[in-house]
Amino acid sequence: MKRVNIEPIARVEGHGGIRVEVEKNKIKKITVDIYEGPRLIEQMVVGKTPEEDVSITSRICAICYASHRLAAITGLEKALGIKVSKKTELLRELAHFGEMIESHSLHYYLLALPDLVGYPDAISMVNKYPDDVVGGLELKKFGNRVMEIVAGRRIHGENMRIGGFGKIPSDEELNWIKRRASELIPVIESGLELWGRLEIPDYMEEETNFVCMEPGNNQFGFSGTEIMVSDGTKVDVEEYKKITNERVVEHSFAKRCRYKGKPYTVGAIARIINLGDRIKTPIARDYLDRYYDEKKWKRNPIYNNVAQAIELLWCLEKIPGLVDEIKKAEYKPVKAKKEDGTGTGGVEAPRGTLFHSYKIKNGLVAEANFIAPTTQNLDEMERYMMNAAKNLLDQGKEDIELPLEIIVRAFDPCISCSAHLVRVVKKG
Amino acid sequence: MGKKPKVGFYGLTGCAGDLLNIINCEDELVELFDIFEIKSFVMASSAKDESVHLDIAFVEGSVSTEKDLEDLKEIRKKSNMLVAIGHCAAFGGVQAMHLGDGKWKDRYKKVYGGEKAVTLTKPIEPKPLSAYVKVDYVIPGCPISKEQFLHAAGRLLLGTVPNLYTFAVCAECKWKENECLLLKGLPCLGPLTRGGCGAICPSFGVPCIGCWGPVDEENISSEFKLLLEKGYNREEIIRRFRIFGGSERAEKLKKLLGVKK
Numbered sequence: 001m002k003r004v005n006i007e008p009i010a011r012v013e014g015h016g017g018i019r020v021e022v023e024k025n026k027i028k029k030i031t032v033d034i035y036e037g038p039r040l041i042e043q044m045v046v047g048k049t050p051e052e053d054v055s056i057t058s059r060i061c062a063i064c065y066a067s068h069r070l071a072a073i074t075g076l077e078k079a080l081g082i083k084v085s086k087k088t089e090l091l092r093e094l095a096h097f098g099e100m101i102e103s104h105s106l107h108y109y110l111l112a113l114p115d116l117v118g119y120p121d122a123i124s125m126v127n128k129y130p131d132d133v134v135g136g137l138e139l140k141k142f143g144n145r146v147m148e149i150v151a152g153r154r155i156h157g158e159n160m161r162i163g164g165f166g167k168i169p170s171d172e173e174l175n176w177i178k179r180r181a182s183e184l185i186p187v188i189e190s191g192l193e194l195w196g197r198l199e200i201p202d203y204m205e206e207e208t209n210f211v212c213m214e215p216g217n218n219q220f221g222f223s224g225t226e227i228m229v230s231d232g233t234k235v236d237v238e239e240y241k242k243i244t245n246e247r248v249v250e251h252s253f254a255k256r257c258r259y260k261g262k263p264y265t266v267g268a269i270a271r272i273i274n275l276g277d278r279i280k281t282p283i284a285r286d287y288l289d290r291y292y293d294e295k296k297w298k299r300n301p302i303y304n305n306v307a308q309a310i311e312l313l314w315c316l317e318k319i320p321g322l323v324d325e326i327k328k329a330e331y332k333p334v335k336a337k338k339e340d341g342t343g344t345g346g347v348e349a350p351r352g353t354l355f356h357s358y359k360i361k362n363g364l365v366a367e368a369n370f371i372a373p374t375t376q377n378l379d380e381m382e383r384y385m386m387n388a389a390k391n392l393l394d395q396g397k398e399d400i401e402l403p404l405e406i407i408v409r410a411f412d413p414c415i416s417c418s419a420h421l422v423r424v425v426k427k428g
Numbered sequence: 429m430g431k432k433p434k435v436g437f438y439g440l441t442g443c444a445g446d447l448l449n450i451i452n453c454e455d456e457l458v459e460l461f462d463i464f465e466i467k468s469f470v471m472a473s474s475a476k477d478e479s480v481h482l483d484i485a486f487v488e489g490s491v492s493t494e495k496d497l498e499d500l501k502e503i504r505k506k507s508n509m510l511v512a513i514g515h516c517a518a519f520g521g522v523q524a525m526h527l528g529d530g531k532w533k534d535r536y537k538k539v540y541g542g543e544k545a546v547t548l549t550k551p552i553e554p555k556p557l558s559a560y561v562k563v564d565y566v567i568p569g570c571p572i573s574k575e576q577f578l579h580a581a582g583r584l585l586l587g588t589v590p591n592l593y594t595f596a597v598c599a600e601c602k603w604k605e606n607e608c609l610l611l612k613g614l615p616c617l618g619p620l621t622r623g624g625c626g627a628i629c630p631s632f633g634v635p636c637i638g639c640w641g642p643v644d645e646e647n648i649s650s651e652f653k654l655l656l657e658k659g660y661n662r663e664e665i666i667r668r669f670r671i672f673g674g675s676e677r678a679e680k681l682k683k684l685l686g687v688k689k
Contacts (some may be wrong), residue, residue, distance in 0.1 A: 037441030037492025038551050039523035043535040049664075052671065055637050056522050062445030062571060106451070110472065121473030123461040133458075141454040152632050154452055155445045155571045156639065159632045166634035405474075 018404055020389060027389040032381050032408065042368045050076040050162050050336075053365050057356065060370070061414055062155045063106070066099040066147060067349035069160050070223070071356040071370075074345025076162055079360045081337030087329035088164050094177070094322055095150040095160060096222050096347070097315040102143025102154075103350035104268070104308040107412045108191065109136025112305045115406045116198050132194055135187035139312065142180055149173045164333035174323045181319035185283060188313045192287050195306045204388035204407055205299040208380065209259055210270035211243060212353055213346050220271070220278040220314065222348035228274050229259065230298075237346040240355045244371050256379050257371065263379035266352025267411065268307035273297060281317035284310055301384055301410045308350070308412070339363040349373050351412045374413045381408050433483040433585060436468035438503055440489030440496040441554065442521055445571035446514035447471050447488055453574050463585065482507040484584055486567075490516040490523060491560055495549035504561040509584070512556070512563045513577070515570035519641040519674030522570075523554040527675045556674065565590050568622050570639035570672065576624050593623040596643045597636050600627035609635045613658050615668055620646040620677075638672040648680050 017035065021028040041060055045053045053076065058069040070092055077084065109132060110122040119125045126133045144154040149169050152159030159166045169177075214228040215221030226234050227243050235242050243264075244257040258264070272279075276292060279285055287310055297303045344357040352373030359367040385404045392400050439447050451472055453460060460466075468476040485507035491497050504510055512518045520527055526535075532553040557563050567580050567590070580590035593599075597618035601608070609616040609630055616635035618627070622643040629636050648669065655665045662685075669681060 035493065035495050035549060037490075037496055037549075037554065038536065038539065039441060039492065039521070039554065040532075040535045040539050041523070043538055044522060044525060048667065052637075052667070055639075056671065059443055059445075059522050059570065062443040062448045065443070065445075110451070114474075120475035123458055123473070124475070126458060137454040137457065140452075144452055144454075152634070153628055154574075155449055158629045158634045158637065161634070166629070166632035 018385065018408060020385075020400070020404065022389075022393070025393055027386065027393060030382055030385045030389060030404075032378055032385075042370060045365050045368050048365050049363065050080060050360065050365065053358075053368070054160075054162060055158060057368075057370065058156060060372070063103050063414055064099060064349040064351065064354070065156050066095050066151050066160070067347050067354055068356070068370075069151075070096060071345040071347045071349075071354045072358075073160065073162055074223070074347065075343040075356045075358045076345070076360070078343025078345065079341035079358050080162070080339075080343075081341065082163050082334050084163060084334050085330060085332040087168070087326060087331035088334075090322060090326045090329055091150055091165060091168070092160060093221075093223075094319070094326065095147060097319060097322070098143050098146025098150060100143070100222065100315050100350050101312055102140050102147065103412075104312040105136050105139035105143060105188075107350070108305055108309050108312070109133065109139070111412070112409055113194070115402070115409060116200075116305075129194070132191055135190060139184055139187055142184055145180075146177055149177065161333075163335055164331070168331055171327060174327060178320045178323040181316045185313065185316050188309060188316065189283065189287075192291075192306070192309050192313065195291065195309065200296075200300070200302050201403065201406060202296075202300060203391045203403060204301070204384040205296075206384065206387050207299055208383075209262065209264040210273045210298075211259065211264050211266050211376070212271045212274050213237070213348050215275070218278055220275050220280075222271075224346065227346060227353065229264070230270070230274055237355070238342075238344050240344060240346060240357070240371070244355070244376060246371065246375075257376040258379060263383050264376065265301065265304075265380050265411075266373050266376045267304050268311050268350070269297060269301065269304035270352065271348060272307040272310065279310075279314055281314055284314040284317055287313065301380070301407060304410050304412065336363075349414075351414055352376060372414070374411070377411045377413065381411055381413070432463070432465040434467050434480060435464045435484045435486065436478075436482050436503070436507070437466070437471070438468065438485060438487045438499070439471065440487065440500060440517070440557075441492035441523070442489035442514065442516040443571075444471060444488070446517070446567075446569070449571045449574050450486075450577055453578065456578060460581075464581075480506075484509045484511060486511045486513050487557060488512075488514045488517050490521045490554040490556060491552070492523065492554040493549045493551050497552070497560060500557060500561055509564045510557070510561065511565045511567060511580070511584070512558070513567045514572050515568060515639060515641055515672060516554075517557050517563075518566045518568050519672070519676075520554050520556045522671060524556070524674065525670050525672070527553065527555065528678060567592065568640045569625060570641075573625060594644060595623050596646070597621045597623045597625065597627050597630070597640070599623055600625070601630050603627075604631055606630050609633070610654065610658070615655055615658070615660055615664070617651070617668065617672075619651050620648060620669070621672075637668070641672060641674060642677050646677070646680075648677065649684050652684065 017033045019031045054072050057072045058065040151157035210230040213224040214226040215224045342359045355371045357369045485503045583590045600623045614635040617638035618636040621638045622640040
């Protein structure tokens with residue numbers, strides 16, 4: 001038996017490996033092994049105050065800490081009977097945009113593109129693609145700056161609080177964000193042009209379901225109170241378990257997620273497939289019309305990369321209007337109305353739907369459950385890799401490592417946050 | 429240290445925020461890859477060579493599995509210098525807040541539902557790097573700051589030692605002329621916490637949660653008394669002290685509370 005081990009998976013946040021077992025040129029098994037150790041965060045927050053919970057749970061992941069923080073805050077505020085002021089809501093949206101821009105530019109330019117243009121990393125691309133590497137870094141820096149200003153730090157900022165903010169950004173800072181967002185639009189346009197010149201691999205294609213939060217009011221966006229599936233199903237966020245169906249697999253500690261018994265995809269591609277017709281900003285609309293091909297996108301996770309770039313562009317186009325609204329809105333911090341309750345927060349992290357669900361008793365966390373995007377995508381990664389490996393081996397290809405890594409990276413997996421998915425593989 | 433120091437960037441169990449903050453050096457990243465001969469930086473590049481001896485290894489994350497431990501020992505063996513980056517590597521991270529309470533296995537069972545299956549690697553109670561190997565330097569923070577990383581990397585490049593802040597967050601708060609949050613009655617851990625973050629949270633009006641870990645000469649008895657006077661109860665104070673306090677503060681607390689009884 002030939003075994004292919006790709007470990008660790010490069011340019012992926014956290015530690016994972018792909019284990020492929022091939023026998024007589026037939027694929028036997030593919031698993032994504034997660035080496036990231038357990039941190040037991042769901043247990044760490046039991047007995048903590050909601051404020052302490054927010055500081056701890058945002059540390060689950062560095063890249064999408066703001067999403068973790070927002071999911072936690074949303075769930076906890078619901079449990080505590082808090083309805084925040086308009087300004088708080090809008091500022092949170094701006095911080096969320098900052099994270100999307102930072103995370104998507106990191107993934108699109110630094111992690112995914114090197115594969116598609118044939119380099120080991122973005123820095124090696126700098127001579128041939130100077131504008132795109134430098135541009136990608138500029139976009140990333142801007143996303144980070146937005147988070148510094150609004151959320152308090154590039155990583156693990158503490159400014160977003162339960163009920164409001166520590167400090168409201170000044171008009172000067174907000175105006176800078178507005179101006180800089182518009183200046184950067186040509187950068188991502190150029191990055192999107194590059195996509196048009198790439199050859200997109202299709203060795204794994206197969207249909208699937210796509211899940212994301214429903215922002216409501218026929219809007220595109222990154223949060224909501226309902227979950228939306230591409231088959232038309234909608235459920236209240238409190239019933240998230242109906243979608244995720246977390247289960248323990250016999251041969252694994254891993255809690256895996258399946259909807260109606262099948263793997264499903266979350267992330268930018270799911271949001272664009274489910275909500276893309278609601279994208280109205282002119283430039284993002286234009287690129288979407290140019291690149292979106294439903295038949296292709298619904299079968300091929302590689303399009304998640306360009307879906308991210310289009311979302312990034314949409315954020316940049318939305319920021320000026322959002323900043324104007326923020327400046328007009330009234331701010332009021334809000335305190336907890338009760339000490340007992342339950343609540344689930346669902347938000348779209350850059351790499352997909354994220355849930356933080358709580359039970360609060362006497363003002364302290366009694367129970368907590370978190371489901372991160374990569375948790376939901378792991379079964380998909382394995383399924384698409386299985387397809388790819390079968391097809392490639394049938395075509396007589398031997399070198400299947402990079403093609404499989406490209407699939408895993410397309411999901412932009414964040415293994416820190418799916419760490420309680422230690423996969424057990426029986427040998428033989 | 430020769431022409432181009434050979435360095436490796438590694439991550440054990442954590443949120444990867446310290447390595448990410450190195451990638452967040454957007455203006456310096458291209459130069460960083462040029463000044464150092466980067467032999468391993470899995471998060472940023474698929475080009476790597478684990479066979480060479482390293483001048484410097486930067487390691488983030490806590491040791492939380494047997495594989496983490498094997499990797500760490502391997503890295504230590506092949507590196508002249510090992511630098512722990514971030515709170516997890518330096519103090520164990522939030523996952524080590526209950527370190528040594530004897531209940532880790534129970535918590536583990538609650539999350540995973542059992543420990544009978546054969547696993548890819550055996551999980552162990554999260555600990556900082558220094559619990560297992562010699563650590564030459566520590567760059568603290570949750571996450572580390574880009575400024576302190578660049579400073580420390582620059583000093584090491586020149587063959588000298590990093591000169592990081594050894595005083596508390598309060599000093600930086602005073603430099604910024606922030607209003608003292610403790611005086612306002614907020615449970616700020618600035619006096620106990622190592623500076624270097626730029627007093628970032630207090631500058632946002634948010635009390636310090638201690639994410640850079642304990643400052644060497646922390647006076648926990650005085651802060652404890654102060655918070656009691658401000659109306660916080662013992663349990664609240666202990667809880668807050670322990671979130672980022674690591675095992676040393678846990679020991680100090682044990683002594684302090686033992687005396688108080």
